[in-house]
Amino acid sequence: MSASTSSGTDLDPAVAARLQRTPDGLVAAVVQQHDTGEVLMLGWMDDRALALTLSTGRATYWSRSRQELWRKGDTSGHVQHVRSVALDCDGDALLVRVDQTGPACHTGTRTCFDGRDLGARDVVTQATSGGAAGGGSGGATGGGGA
Amino acid sequence: MSASTSSGTDLDPAVAARLQRTPDGLVAAVVQQHDTGEVLMLGWMDDRALALTLSTGRATYWSRSRQELWRKGDTSGHVQHVRSVALDCDGDALLVRVDQTGPACHTGTRTCFDGRDLGARDVVTQATSGGAAGGGSGGATGGGGA
Numbered sequence: 001m002s003a004s005t006s007s008g009t010d011l012d013p014a015v016a017a018r019l020q021r022t023p024d025g026l027v028a029a030v031v032q033q034h035d036t037g038e039v040l041m042l043g044w045m046d047d048r049a050l051a052l053t054l055s056t057g058r059a060t061y062w063s064r065s066r067q068e069l070w071r072k073g074d075t076s077g078h079v080q081h082v083r084s085v086a087l088d089c090d091g092d093a094l095l096v097r098v099d100q101t102g103p104a105c106h107t108g109t110r111t112c113f114d115g116r117d118l119g120a121r122d123v124v125t126q127a128t129s130g131g132a133a134g135g136g137s138g139g140a141t142g143g144g145g146a
Numbered sequence: 147m148s149a150s151t152s153s154g155t156d157l158d159p160a161v162a163a164r165l166q167r168t169p170d171g172l173v174a175a176v177v178q179q180h181d182t183g184e185v186l187m188l189g190w191m192d193d194r195a196l197a198l199t200l201s202t203g204r205a206t207y208w209s210r211s212r213q214e215l216w217r218k219g220d221t222s223g224h225v226q227h228v229r230s231v232a233l234d235c236d237g238d239a240l241l242v243r244v245d246q247t248g249p250a251c252h253t254g255t256r257t258c259f260d261g262r263d264l265g266a267r268d269v270v271t272q273a274t275s276g277g278a279a280g281g282g283s284g285g286a287t288g289g290g291g292a
C-alpha cells in the first residue's frame with residue numbers, strides 16, 4: 001500500500017499501537033523452531049525489525065550490543081525463515097515461529113540455551129505444599145498472566 | 147547455606163554476575179510447557195524472582211505493571227511447577243520449563259499467544275532469493291546470535 005521505497009519498513013499502525021515497548025523501544029521476540037517446538041533464542045525487535053520480519057519472511061532483529069538492525073543469517077548463513085508471528089496478550093512479547101537453518105546460537109549450539117542449565121531444585125512435591133515465596137509477595141496478582 | 151530468613155531470596159552471585167539486565171533491572175523469562183513444547187508466556191524476573199524460582203520450584207516473576215513480585219497462580223490457581231531453568235549465551239534471557247496448571251494466560255487461553263497471530267506473509271520461497279532487509283542493515287552481524 002505504501003510507496004515502494006518504504007514498503008516493508010513501516011509497521012502497520014494498528015500493530016504498532018498494540019506494542020508495549022521496553023524503555024529503549026524494543027519488544028522481546030521468542031524464537032521457536034516451528035516443527036520441533038525448540039525455543040531457539042530470544043531476540044529484540046524495534047518497529048522496523050518487526051515490519052521487515054512480517055513483510056520479508058526473514059527474521060530481523062535489533063542488536064542491542066551493536067545498536068543496529070540485524071537480519072539473522074546474513075553473515076553466518078544460519079537464516080530463519082518465518083512461519084508465523086504472534087503478539088501476546090499485553091503486547092510486550094512476540095512469538096516468532098521459524099524454520100532455522102543450522103545452529104541458532106553464535107556459539108554453535110542449536111539453541112542459545114543448550115547446556116546452560118542453572119540447576120533449579122527439583123521441588124515439585126514441596127512446591128505444592130506452599131513453597132517459600134512469601135516475605136512481601138503474598139497476595140500479589142498478575143500483570144500479563146494470572 | 148544462608149540464614150533461614152533470607153534462604154531462597156538471595157541469588158547465587160555467580161549467576162547474578164552473568165545476567166544482562168534491561169535498563170529497569172529485569173531479565174526476560176520465556177516460559178515453556180515442559181512436555182508439549184508450547185511457549186506459554188513471557189515473564190520478567192529481577193534477581194529475587196529468579197532466586198525464588200530456582201529455590202522454591204514455583205515460577206515467580208516481577209510484575210512490571212504492578213511493580214511487585216508475583217508468584218504465578220497465587221490468585222488464579224494456575225501455578226507453574228518448575229522443571230528446569232537455563233540462561234542463554236549472552237545472559238539476557240531465561241528459558242523456564244514448567245508444568246502449567248490450567249491456562250497460562252489471564253484471558254483464559256492456554257498460552258498468551260493463542261489467537262493473536264499478526265499474519266506474517268508466507269514468503270518462504272521468496273525469502274531464500276534475497277528478501278528486502280537492505281537500506282542500512284546490509285552486512286549487520288549478530289549480537290547474541292549469528
